[in-house]
Amino acid sequence: MEKDTTIFGIRAIIEAVESGSTINKVYFQKGLRGDLFFELEKLIKKNKISTSVVPTEKLDRLSKHNNHQGAVAKISPIEFADLDSLIEETLASDKTPLFLLLDQLSDVRNFGAIIRTAECTGVNGIIIQKSGSAPVNAETIKTSAGAAFKVPICKVDHIKDAIFQLKAADIKLVAATEKTEDSVYDIDFNQPMAIVMGSEDKGVSTSVLKMMDYKAKLPMLGEIGSLNVSVACGAFLYEAVRQRL
CATH class of the missing domain: 3.40.1280.10 (SPOUT methyltransferase, trefoil knot domain)
Incomplete structure (x- = not known):
């Protein structure tokens, strides 16, 4: 069975969205700010991607304690049809x-x-x-x-x-x-x-x-x-x- 992919870091998620990857959900740390975050937020709204604000501990678990920069995303394991x-x-x-x-x-x-x-x-x-x-x-x-x-x-x-x-x-x-x-x-x-x-x-x-x-x-x-x-x-x-x- 193919598992859904976890990616982390604001820039990595931006690139995934822009490349057309199907994002199931993006998890954010509360209080994120900055130009890069606002760029991602704009993309998320444009593409109607589901989001959730979660504690840092959950982001740590999702990213397996890598440097997630306050953002983690789950990518769908399938390609959706037109x-x-x-x-x-x-x-x-x-x-x-x-x-x-x-x-x-x-x-x-x-x-x-x-x-x-x-x-x-x-x-x-x-x-x-x-x-x-x-x-x-x-x-x-x-x-x-x-x-x-x-x-x-x-x-x-x-x-x-x-x-x-x-x-x-x-x-x-x-x-x-x-x-x-x-x-x-x-x-x-x-x-x-x-x-x-x-x-x-x-x-x-x-x-x-x-x-x-x-x-x-x-x-x-x-x-x-x-x-x-x-x-x-x-x-x-x-x-x-x-x-x-």
Whole structure:
């Protein structure tokens, strides 16, 4: 398994961002100042990179006690796919497209489990948002059983950007949500389709729900009102597989 890379030092991180490396997160020491730091801060905002202010002790651990200059970054171990190209290539194939959008999913283990199921069910690509989403790191890849290297993953500035692109390609969208009376078993998956799964605590956001072609839920026969998001995602994906077999 390939591990995510740690880099440290403000200049090194600036160069990584400028070279196009996918930065999962930058950790800063509180109170950093100076022209070089402000240059990095500007780049981070421009590229919508997630940041966190942490104690020096954590930076020491992350950098293995090297001279980190108050800044440490984690670089993604995978290359992200371009959404436009992926949609175009998928539509050109002889298979009915199936995409998966994750709306602010934050737990790396859930993310990894979903990637694994997506690979097993023939998903053409997974789409996540640059900010607020679980990173693709070593733990994600381990939980995915390596599937993160096999399923194309795209990052977009906002999940709505991806929705507009998919709609323009005549791909229908269905959200997994409890805020509907429609069952997943009533949805026709024998058409170009993208499934939208929400965050662990809030589900699919209201603004995203308004953009859906369909909304669907799973039947809940017990006393607990919801499933773990990776389990629910698996149920949706395998219903698509069942209909397409």
